Amino acid sequence: MRLMFCLFLFWTCPGSESKIPTNIRCLIINLEYVNCTWDEEGILQENYTFRSRFEKHAEKECPTYLKANNVNVGCILPYSEKDMQRFEILHACVFRHDGSVVIDYHHKMTNMVKLDPPYNLTVKFRDPELWLYWNTSSRAKSSCKESQVRYRTNGKEWRTQHMNIERNSFNVPYPSNRSMYEFQVRVRMSSNCGQSKIWSEWSNLLGWSSQKNTNDTVTLATSMAMMTMYLAGAAVLLITLSCLLMHSERLRVILVPVVPSPKNLGDLIERYDGNVENWLCISKELQDGFKPNFTERPCPVREYRLVSQASTQGSDSVLSSPTLAPDYQLMHSYSASTLPVSRETTQAPPPATTRTGQ
Amino acid sequence: MRTTSLCVLCVLLAMVCWVETMTAVDKTNHFRSTIKQAMELTKKVKQNDTFLSSPTNDIEDCCAQSALQCFSSQLLKIPTTYKTLLRKLNKNLSKSVIVESVGNCSRKERAKVICKSCDSYPMVDNKEFLKNLLSFLQKAFSRLP
Numbered sequence: 001m002r003l004m005f006c007l008f009l010f011w012t013c014p015g016s017e018s019k020i021p022t023n024i025r026c027l028i029i030n031l032e033y034v035n036c037t038w039d040e041e042g043i044l045q046e047n048y049t050f051r052s053r054f055e056k057h058a059e060k061e062c063p064t065y066l067k068a069n070n071v072n073v074g075c076i077l078p079y080s081e082k083d084m085q086r087f088e089i090l091h092a093c094v095f096r097h098d099g100s101v102v103i104d105y106h107h108k109m110t111n112m113v114k115l116d117p118p119y120n121l122t123v124k125f126r127d128p129e130l131w132l133y134w135n136t137s138s139r140a141k142s143s144c145k146e147s148q149v150r151y152r153t154n155g156k157e158w159r160t161q162h163m164n165i166e167r168n169s170f171n172v173p174y175p176s177n178r179s180m181y182e183f184q185v186r187v188r189m190s191s192n193c194g195q196s197k198i199w200s201e202w203s204n205l206l207g208w209s210s211q212k213n214t215n216d217t218v219t220l221a222t223s224m225a226m227m228t229m230y231l232a233g234a235a236v237l238l239i240t241l242s243c244l245l246m247h248s249e250r251l252r253v254i255l256v257p258v259v260p261s262p263k264n265l266g267d268l269i270e271r272y273d274g275n276v277e278n279w280l281c282i283s284k285e286l287q288d289g290f291k292p293n294f295t296e297r298p299c300p301v302r303e304y305r306l307v308s309q310a311s312t313q314g315s316d317s318v319l320s321s322p323t324l325a326p327d328y329q330l331m332h333s334y335s336a337s338t339l340p341v342s343r344e345t346t347q348a349p350p351p352a353t354t355r356t357g358q
Numbered sequence: 359m360r361t362t363s364l365c366v367l368c369v370l371l372a373m374v375c376w377v378e379t380m381t382a383v384d385k386t387n388h389f390r391s392t393i394k395q396a397m398e399l400t401k402k403v404k405q406n407d408t409f410l411s412s413p414t415n416d417i418e419d420c421c422a423q424s425a426l427q428c429f430s431s432q433l434l435k436i437p438t439t440y441k442t443l444l445r446k447l448n449k450n451l452s453k454s455v456i457v458e459s460v461g462n463c464s465r466k467e468r469a470k471v472i473c474k475s476c477d478s479y480p481m482v483d484n485k486e487f488l489k490n491l492l493s494f495l496q497k498a499f500s501r502l503p
Contacts, residue, residue, distance in 0.1 A: 055416060087497045088415055108415075110493060143386065144500060192393055193500040194493065 024105040031139040037074035052092035110194035121206040130175040144193035177210040405485040420463035421473035428476035460498040
């Protein structure tokens with residue numbers, strides 16, 4: 001009974017029995033090497049050996065083991081794309097330490113290629129389309145690769161687009177100005193060269209938002225700053241003008257003239273004897289300031305009148321010549337100045353003289 | 359006179375470059391369309407009891423063109439309703455663009471090698487035959503520069 005109970009425990013307890021691998025999984029990584037593993041079922045406790053060969057080659061033991069807890073769990077095999085080894089069948093076996101076969105594997109590797117993810121994602125906005133570009137590993141030629149793009153707006157669900165072979169670009173027509181876009185790309189071998197069942201890992205995430213949004217934000221900030229500057233300037237100007245007004249009487253009188261109250265107009269006229277300047281209470285200095293303190297010399301201006309030749313007989317002047325213009329007679333002589341004329345200027349002007357040609 | 363000769367030489371050179379470029383592009387496009395036809399046929403044709411001689415991956419060096427001829431000769435034996443597609447594929451397989459692309463040996467090297475006859479290849483069903491043909495074409499395309 002006790003023995004049965006122990007056997008039952010031994011059978012049900014998961015950690016007590018050594019796991020035996022039942023499957024080998026091999027992938028060609030980026031057309032550089034082959035990665036085979038046999039620890040899918042769980043942690044292995046026994047050390048196994050691995051031997052393999054491609055169709056046209058001799059069988060060899062694994063050159064580089066992958067280990068976990070000091071136990072062989074996988075193998076890295078060399079691969080040659082030049083020999084097109086992926087079109088050959090890979091024969092592989094996992095052996096126990098006593099040489100017995102645990103698993104054997106015979107698989108054509110054409111569809112078992114996993115490429116490295118795309119890199120160097122860039123986005124360019126060419127009105128009215130948003131273009132995404134990327135690079136892929138150069139191990140496989142471009143006509144042998146096909147890409148898949150997925151993108152989402154504002155963190156919503158992903159939308160997937162399958163790209164044609166050889167294309168390393170994708171576009172979103174008329175992208176929204178108010179949305180945030182996120183892009184990812186992955187790649188695999190295309191049907192032209194033996195389509196792979198396995199896609200690469202997704203590339204790094206690339207985000208993009210409208211340039212116009214960014215510009216609007218910048219413009220608004222700039223406007224606010226300018227507005228603040230204008231207000232500050234206006235306040236400073238106001239304060240400055242206020243100070244000037246308080247200290248400069250002349251400026252105050254000009255800008256803010258005193259307007260007498262018309263209530264007691266009659267009394268004002270009697271008191272100041274009609275002198276308006278006294279009403280305004282302008283200081284004497286300011287009054288004198290408006291009076292001119294210079295004199296202007298008057299410029300005499302004479303007016304001439306046309307006189308006929310008959311009135312100038314016997315004259316030797318050139319003017320008697322029939323070719324010359326008729327003589328002029330002084331009409332008036334007056335000063336052009338509007339200021340009070342001094343005694344000098346009021347004297348009679350000298351008689352008009354004409355030059356005679358001799 | 360010298361200028362005219364130089365101009366004629368330049369024009370001839372440009373023409374040769376253009377022809378070479380167009381040939382390379384045509385070769386790639388032609389191959390792609392042939393692979394596409396083979397894929398389509400592989401998907402559409404149902405498996406049946408017809409067995410055909412099919413070269414596999416263990417084709418000897420410099421025997422690729424001989425293998426292609428074998429594929430081409432067996433193709434029309436496949437019973438299917440997609441006869442037009444079958445004929446188009448068969449026609450493309452015999453074109454020089456494909457024939458020259460699958461081989462990786464010179465004429466002299468090919469002359470020295472004795473390749474297997476078509477009958478000596480293993481017999482497989484029509485589905486397996488088309489898969490082998492597709493794989494053969496994909497391998498040849500991968501080799502193209």
